[in-house]
Amino acid sequence: RKEVEQDPGPFNVPEGATVAFNCTYSNSASQSFFWYRQDCRKEPKLLMSVYSSGNEDGRFTAQLNRASQYISLLIRDSKLSDSATYLCAVFPKETSGSRLTFGEGTQLTVNP
């Protein structure tokens, strides 16, 4: 089983739609969770961290379910500029030797 698995996608949605991505992780001891955004042929950039209580940043809402070991990202009122690949990432714990593990990414295309 992969350490981090995401919805395979791709997702094609019209402007203004709401879209949700899910991601599961296998290491129950994982402590930190993130969504990164990657534009075509560019480097990944942090979109938002995911906290246990859930968190929101404008049109973006991230949720964490530790019991089921999954995280989600909800994008409301999607814009053309939201078109990108969304990567979930898991960080085991704050110790030396820790490294961020990424899922395969879910591609989103928002159409006019």
Place this chain on the structure above:
Amino acid sequence: DTGVSQDPRHKITKRGQNVTFRCDPISEHNRLYWYRQTLGQGPEFLTYFQNEAQLEKSRLLSDRFSAERPKGSFSTLEIQRTEQGDSAMYLCASSPPFGQGITGELFFGEGSRLTVL
């Protein structure tokens, strides 16, 4: 620009040749990571340095791959006897010491794209 810089941005080589990539992290970051990414996949971890110490190395990293960070600043990733399967984007990322910034936030360079013919 004080972000992570990588060089070269593109490299085309013939199978069997050696290639070396360089990464200059953000100056105050003591942690440095190398990842590899192929089309349609997420970044795959290769290796990680904290200062000059290489603390973790992926099983993906065959003996043909070696990485160094001799003075805890810039890092190099060398691939010897390249194979066509090595064609990928090689991403370097850095992050500040634990306790500073957002844990798990990596700052990526623009990557070095390798094509092995």
